[in-house]
Amino acid sequence: MPPDFSVAGKHVLITGGTGGIGGAFARAFQEAGATVIVADLKAPAPGTLPDAIRFEPLDVCSDEAVEALAARVERLDVLIHCAGRLVRWEEYKPTVFMSILDVHLVGNLRLANAFRGHLKATRGCLINIASMYSYFGAAHVPAYSAAKTAIVSLTKSLAIGFAEDHIRVNAIAPGWIKTEISRGGREDPTFNSKVVARLPNGEWAEPEELAGTALFLASAASNLINGVTIPVDGGYVAS
Ligand SMILES: NC(=O)c1ccc[n+]([C@@H]2O[C@H](COP(=O)([O-])OP(=O)(O)OC[C@H]3O[C@@H](n4cnc5c(N)ncnc54)[C@H](O)[C@@H]3O)[C@@H](O)[C@H]2O)c1
Numbered sequence: 001m002p003p004d005f006s007v008a009g010k011h012v013l014i015t016g017g018t019g020g021i022g023g024a025f026a027r028a029f030q031e032a033g034a035t036v037i038v039a040d041l042k043a044p045a046p047g048t049l050p051d052a053i054r055f056e057p058l059d060v061c062s063d064e065a066v067e068a069l070a071a072r073v074e075r076l077d078v079l080i081h082c083a084g085r086l087v088r089w090e091e092y093k094p095t096v097f098m099s100i101l102d103v104h105l106v107g108n109l110r111l112a113n114a115f116r117g118h119l120k121a122t123r124g125c126l127i128n129i130a131s132m133y134s135y136f137g138a139a140h141v142p143a144y145s146a147a148k149t150a151i152v153s154l155t156k157s158l159a160i161g162f163a164e165d166h167i168r169v170n171a172i173a174p175g176w177i178k179t180e181i182s183r184g185g186r187e188d189p190t191f192n193s194k195v196v197a198r199l200p201n202g203e204w205a206e207p208e209e210l211a212g213t214a215l216f217l218a219s220a221a222s223n224l225i226n227g228v229t230i231p232v233d234g235g236y237v238a239s
Contacts, residue, residue, distance in 0.1 A: 004220040008033030011075045011122075012218070015060050015111060016083030017053075018044040020179025021129070024207035025080055025214050026053050032215060039069060040083065058083075060107035061099075066114045076118035078218040080127045081108045088184050091143035100143035105150050112158055112169075120165035127217050128155050130173035130229045135237050140191075148173075152229045159227030168226045170217050175233025176204045200235040 012029045016022040017038025030036045030053055038049065039058035049055075056072070059065050060083045085103055090096050108128055119126065131148035138145040151171055159169040176182065176195050185191050186204065196202055213232050216222050231237050 005216065006033070006220075007078070007215050007218050010034045010077035010124075010218060011037075011073075012078040012080065013037045013039060013073060013076055013115070014080045014082055015039050015058065015107070016081070018042055018049070018055070019082065019084075019181070021174065021177060021207045021210060022080070022082035023048055024211050025082065028208070028211035028215060029078075029218070034078070034218075037073065060111065061102045063110060066110050070114040070118070073115070073118065075122065076115055077122045077124040078127065079111060079115050079119060079124070080129070080214065081111050082129050083107060084129065084181055086141045086144040086181060088140045091141055097143040097146075100141075101147050101150075104144070104147035105154065108151060108154060109158075112162070116162060116165065116167065119162070119167045123166040125168040125170070125218060126158065126162070127214055128169070128171035128229075130155070130171045132173065132175060132231075132233060132236055134173050134229060135231075155229055156227045163226070168217075168223070170222075170225055170227065171229040172210060172213055172217070173229050173231040173233065173237075174205075174210050175199070175231070175236045177207050177210065178204050179207055198236060198239055200239050203234070205234060 012034045014022045014026050017026050018040040026036045026038050030050055037054045039056040058069055087096055128151050130151045133145035134148045134152045155169055155171040210232050
């Protein structure tokens, strides 16, 4: 039998699913035959997502909202935690620091806990979103960097912790992707020129360029991959 790369028929929930990367994942899974729910603070902009994709309003920082969403979702094979934010140069304030950890890191755990039963029932998988800042620090976003480094560790811990339920847990570490969250960096000439100089191909990427890895991690073809973080970065961390 050839490896099975299909995600057709799978049920997929994407937090941050109306954002740049989450939206690209949603479209890719839907086009590949999956049933997709996007959950986000903000509704999809008109025309950005196919009508077949269900939108659920969600604040990933709310235990109650996450639990309520879990109660509304019947079946789940794939959970992707893509919600995220950063606040350039403001994250040294403890309250801001905590709020960033809450979205990325605690939110990740909150979603994993709430949907563990769903994923156990389908022998499903969780895909977390790390970052280039999982590998090095960031003076302008110290909380974001701390959260993204911790997501690598949380991915390993959940992979081990949820293994008894046959749930795989992996992460994608995107490189430099043209979305709203990275706009501040792209529009800062000093920052942007440093990024581009280190990128082997010299270019920021489109969110769609990450989707193949997400589909692969959600498919049976990757059944032996568990607890890893895969850089999808055009060679940035290698250079
Ligand atoms: N763009 C990049 O270069 C890049 C690089 C590495 C990692 N990432 C990560 O990819 C993920 C997706 O980011 P993106 O690039 O698509 O940015 P984006 O700003 O386009 O999307 C982020 C989405 O998260 C949503 N969100 C924020 N707080 C939320 C909350 N409390 N509850 C629910 N939804 C919330 C936003 O409304 C938005 O739709 C994030 O985890 C981000 O850190 C992005």
